[in-house]
Amino acid sequence: MPAEQTRISPADAGRTVAGPSAIASDRKAALAAYESAPVPTWRRSGFWTTTLRDLDLESLSPREYPAVSSREELPQVVRDAIGDEQYAGLIVQRGASVIYTETSAGNPDGVIACTLEQAFDQHPELVAKYYGKRVSSEEGKFTAANAAMWTGGAFFYVPPDTSVEQPFQVINVIDEPGVAQYGRLLAIVDTSGKATFREFDLAPDIDGQALHAGVTEVFARPNSWAKVKTLQDWGAGEIFDVSTKRVEIARDAHARWFPVHLGGHLTKQTLDIVTAERGADMRHNGLYITQGNEHLDLFTTDLHESGDTTGDTVWKGAATGSSKASYEGLIEIREGCQNSHTYLQTHSLMLSKEAKVDAIPSLIVKTDDVSASHGGTVGEVDENQVFYMRTRGISREDAIRILVEGFFDPVIGGFEDERLEQLVRQRIAGKLAEASEDIAAYAATK
Amino acid sequence: MADLEIINLHVRTEEREILHGVSLQVNKGETHALMGPNGSGKSTLANVLMGNDTYEVTEGQIIFNGEDITGEDPEKRSQAGLFLAFQYPAVIPGVSVANFLRMAVNAHRDEPINVKEFRDKLKTNMDLLTVPREFTSRYLNDGFSGGEKKRAEILQMAMLEPTISILDETDSGLDIDALRVVSEGVNALRERGMGSLIITHYQRILDYIKPDFVHILLEGRIVEEGGPELVAKLEEHGYDWIREEVAQRAG
Ligand SMILES: Nc1ncnc2c1ncn2[C@@H]1O[C@H](COP(=O)(O)OP(=O)(O)OP(=O)(O)O)[C@@H](O)[C@H]1O
């Protein structure tokens, strides 16, 4: 395997940094911004800190890999995730390289599924209209890094009045230490179109450090329907993930976004869903489960830039081992956004004495005549429920697993996506099995 | 030896002793009623029989099918054929009735039940208990009415086909029609050989399910035993006469 890879040394990063000619100067500026910005630390209310202190940034670099010509040659973790599923478009990015692309012959006219680099080449006007419009390179060190150094990338486009049944899928995979990956997805469902976009971030259990600094922009144009499913499962290796994802919903359009976080050594993600024009409607249903010494820091914003918009955010999370998970969910309603209605709920389940979960819903409302509410619960596995199930012949270990799966069931059931549902259930079951002794010991103390 | 043999059972919580030496025998095919005032220890007995470890057994034994199960895990007792329909069943959010039943049935077998066999069995029992179809897709006991919870308990009993069942106030919360249906269900299982210990405050359920034996628990002791005539006497006179008798016996 090592023989195949090309390491891009900082000296010849020129090609990488140049990227598509249309944005060459932006990339230079972004690189300068990245290099001059200090490594950030995120602090909140004194006691929650996300720090990259342990990340040895200098030792990481983008890596290129040769393309493969069939699914069979893809890394195992990718093959496991895709099975024999059919896609409108499938793009697999390993390290810095898109190594595999598939598009369905049955796609309606005008549908585009290609690398973002190709899109800059072949559809420059379309790309210029959306690229970087929701996630600016100036938001922080890592959005700058992404803007400066992304290569490959994925571009999905569904033209007006077009409905695509099969999902568009991008998979970012990291399968060895030392890699810095700058994944980038730009997806657009145009006026009155309908599409499902999936982004999976996957890794086997690597031994060492790696970084994923991704940027995702999704646009649901007027009167369209977009389903967005983002899944993160970086395995047990030391993968740091600092990413920003934003979904913009235009007039009378609907978007459903299901973020799923199943693993990552340290994750700091900003996940925003923006109802940008009147009639925009969103649902944001996420879940996470953390284990071992994982550190997960999620900040979501339900941002209303226009009146007559609706939102519904529900997040569920569980923490095992000595992991730490923080979910901060903000509802922000800007001035002049009358008649917006939204609510946010967050529920967390503590499965271990050493685990920490922190759920902070908050509100910034600058308009009268809106309804916005939030609420949250933090719970534990209830020994009464466990006993009840045991009296039906179910072992303690299974009872706990079933209860945790039940806790997530309303979110998982909402995916309306058998493949994803199966993947997520399987992974959660695996994680609970790994943590079962710890969980049982904790439940027994209740 | 009886199929279920409770011998001189002493049970306590951290604070105090609740059962002070309870002995009781239940055989397959027999129906026993256990009555007694609030707080006398009926549910405690039921829970201890199933292995609820919030209670400590300090003395005595529970023998089931000839084996001492006093310290056995609840799931093992269930697998051995013991069942409790709870007075206050737990809510299991996110797990549908059908799913739960399948998992419970599978926990009683070596090989998972096949889909068709399970579906047929579920349909038979739902018909027996006139349970509406949509019931099975709801999360178990989540938002169920009192009566619906009791029906869900009996549906579980019918699916698991225990040899001995304890029904803890299954009648309370059921309307008259539901009580009749549930009783018919219990009788059907009794005909197949199930023994039962029916905990109740009321004669009504015992009009449908005729008990062979009646036991009265008072302050953690069985103080009176007899046949169905005891039920009528209690219905008419309440518990005072028993309290007086007990006081006299104590002298
Ligand atoms: N887990 C417990 N911790 C402390 N006390 C308990 C516990 N369980 C039961 N008790 C006490 O033991 C006594 C018997 O309770 P139990 O529930 O067995 O009564 P019961 O006969 O079933 O009453 P009811 O007819 O009202 O259902 C009561 O005083 C009750 O408060």
Ligand SMILES: [Mg+2]
């Ligand atoms: Mg009781």
